[in-house]
Amino acid sequence: MSRPRPQSFQTNSARACPDRPWQNLPGAAILSGMSEILTVTVDSLAHDGRGIARVTTDGNDGRGAAVFVTGALPGQIVRARVVRRKTRLLEADLLDVLRPAADAVPPLCPHQSVCGGCPLQIIPYPAQLRWKENLALEALSRIGRLDRTLLNSVWEAPRPSPDHTAFRNKMEFAFGPGADGGLVLGLRRRGGAEVVPVPDCVLPPAGARDILEAARSMAETSGLPPYVAPASRRNAGRSKGIDAAGAHGFWRFLILRHGQKGDDPAPRWWVLCVTSPGGAAGRTAARALGERLLQRFPDLAAFIHEERQSPDPLAAGERRVLCLNERGREEAEAALLHLPLGSRLFGLDAASFFQVNTGAAQSLARLATEMLNAGGVEKGSSLLDLYCGVGAPGQLPAPAFERLMGLEYDRRAVALARRNAEQAGLTHCRYEAGDAAVLLERLRRDRSAAWDTVLADPPRAGLAPRVLDSLLKLRPRRILYISCNPATLARDAQALQTHYEPARLTGVDLFPHTPHLECLSLWRLRG
Numbered sequence: 001m002s003r004p005r006p007q008s009f010q011t012n013s014a015r016a017c018p019d020r021p022w023q024n025l026p027g028a029a030i031l032s033g034m035s036e037i038l039t040v041t042v043d044s045l046a047h048d049g050r051g052i053a054r055v056t057t058d059g060n061d062g063r064g065a066a067v068f069v070t071g072a073l074p075g076q077i078v079r080a081r082v083v084r085r086k087t088r089l090l091e092a093d094l095l096d097v098l099r100p101a102a103d104a105v106p107p108l109c110p111h112q113s114v115c116g117g118c119p120l121q122i123i124p125y126p127a128q129l130r131w132k133e134n135l136a137l138e139a140l141s142r143i144g145r146l147d148r149t150l151l152n153s154v155w156e157a158p159r160p161s162p163d164h165t166a167f168r169n170k171m172e173f174a175f176g177p178g179a180d181g182g183l184v185l186g187l188r189r190r191g192g193a194e195v196v197p198v199p200d201c202v203l204p205p206a207g208a209r210d211i212l213e214a215a216r217s218m219a220e221t222s223g224l225p226p227y228v229a230p231a232s233r234r235n236a237g238r239s240k241g242i243d244a245a246g247a248h249g250f251w252r253f254l255i256l257r258h259g260q261k262g263d264d265p266a267p268r269w270w271v272l273c274v275t276s277p278g279g280a281a282g283r284t285a286a287r288a289l290g291e292r293l294l295q296r297f298p299d300l301a302a303f304i305h306e307e308r309q310s311p312d313p314l315a316a317g318e319r320r321v322l323c324l325n326e327r328g329r330e331e332a333e334a335a336l337l338h339l340p341l342g343s344r345l346f347g348l349d350a351a352s353f354f355q356v357n358t359g360a361a362q363s364l365a366r367l368a369t370e371m372l373n374a375g376g377v378e379k380g381s382s383l384l385d386l387y388c389g390v391g392a393p394g395q396l397p398a399p400a401f402e403r404l405m406g407l408e409y410d411r412r413a414v415a416l417a418r419r420n421a422e423q424a425g426l427t428h429c430r431y432e433a434g435d436a437a438v439l440l441e442r443l444r445r446d447r448s449a450a451w452d453t454v455l456a457d458p459p460r461a462g463l464a465p466r467v468l469d470s471l472l473k474l475r476p477r478r479i480l481y482i483s484c485n486p487a488t489l490a491r492d493a494q495a496l497q498t499h500y501e502p503a504r505l506t507g508v509d510l511f512p513h514t515p516h517l518e519c520l521s522l523w524r525l526r527g
């Protein structure tokens with residue numbers, strides 16, 4: 001028989017702080033209905049960065065319910081409006097902070113209260129890291145069903161990010177409609193889809209601000225509208241160029257990458273502009289933007305224009321239409337930048353994946369190499385690098401292996417992985433372009449080559465079910481699974497445990513001020 005749904009809730013502020021004045025604020029006691037205002041003490045953090053508070057029911061249930069409050073953080077007492085009610089769970093938006101957390105620190109960024117980019121910024125950095133560690137451990141034990149004692153015996157404290165500001169070599173800014181009918185270029189508002197300007201964002205290196213402001217005002221003079229996603233179109237009525245039928249709009253993203261041109265150590269910028277397909281007028285406007293930016297900023301190495309038809313909010317083009325070099329001439333090769341990893345420089349395309357935190361990526365690469373090379377690699381060993389990108393970090397431990405095969409979807413990245421291997425003299429590394437599931441299944445059926453070690457570094461969604469299935473059939477002796485999402489790592493860990501046991505587990509903080517933690521897990525075949 002299903003339990004009766006709790007009809008009303010009592011906030012925990014009344015229980016936790018009996019001598020505090022805020023317990024008497026309206027909404028602090030008995031609550032019901034959808035537009036409730038709660039006063040709650042936030043006591044933990046959700047994997048998506050929301051604060052979690054507990055409220056007790058005043059009915060028979062007595063076990064209480066969790067309230068997920070967007071914009072709130074552990075240790076705060078907040079007023080929040082309930083926006084969604086689910087079974088034993090409420091979702092709420094922060095209205096105001098009545099009492100800050102005792103250990104709160106001033107934000108590094110002036111946009112912290114509005115921008116969705118860095119929700120943890122007012123938590124001291126060591127405490128941020130502890131929260132993230134807890135979230136990863138909880139996912140591995142709850143979703144991954146890893147025994148707590150075993151988990152504690154293999155878990156190592158996460159490595160901190162060496163830098164807390166100006167650490168990102170890539171920023172994805174979105175265009176949106178401004179209140180005055182113009183263009184905004186910035187990041188998404190906390191808990192919403194609206195784009196807010198963030199000129200003093202502390203994540204990119206110095207110089208981003210000027211490029212952003214120039215790009216915004218130059219794009220605005222085109223008269224073309226910003227792209228507005230279907231769900232938020234009804235809120236964009238005031239923006240010029242968005243017609244009643246909900247035309248998609250043109251300007252979508254401006255992606256800044258910061259790296260080196262070849263081995264010249266002077267840092268340069270690459271601008272990748274993603275728009276909707278806009279016909280001849282759109283292409284002319286995007287080219288004009290590129291030419292003007294390149295004239296204005298001598299440290300800009302290239303401007304790339306790509307078009308995206310799909311309404312998915314992914315900051316990536318589907319079709320490249322233009323690549324201008326620093327002199328404003330068309331040159332496809334100008335999209336190539338270099339970033340350091342280990343003692344190497346890796347070449348990548350302005351649109352290719354590469355770890356965004358340059359300093360912390362070094363810790364990640366060092367750990368991955370150490371885990372793969374631990375105890376000496378047996379002669380004749382082979383390394384399968386799944387989701388290999390441009391060959392990083394797989395090429396760093398590669399010299400210890402007799403063969404390496406990298407599989408990657410992005411054809412441009414595969415061409416660059418080959419080139420990176422060639423430039424490092426790694427003649428035993430091969431790369432194939434395509435879906436990892438299809439290519440891995442083919443490799444598994446090919447009995448002429450055995451693979452004893454696998455490095456898997458999938459996107460946030462984790463290993464595709466077919467990849468996991470093939471891996472379990474392939475049965476390599478060791479699997480190093482690198483993951484940017486502890487929840488999907490935990491899901492896959494549960495399946496891996498049928499044949500593997502964890503040997504080492506840890507994290508590297510690639511994303512300070514966010515709840516995300518990059519995890520490394522080394523698995524050994526049982527028996």
Ligand SMILES: C[S@@+](CC[C@H](N)C(=O)[O-])C[C@H]1O[C@@H](n2cnc3c(N)ncnc32)[C@H](O)[C@@H]1O
Binds near residue numbers: 353413436437457459
């Ligand atoms: C987290 S990144 C890791 C890349 C690389 N190992 C690195 O650290 O730079 C995941 C990579 O998987 C690739 N990818 C995504 N889906 C894929 C698929 N179905 N098959 C093969 N590669 C895929 C992406 O293009 C991306 O390069």
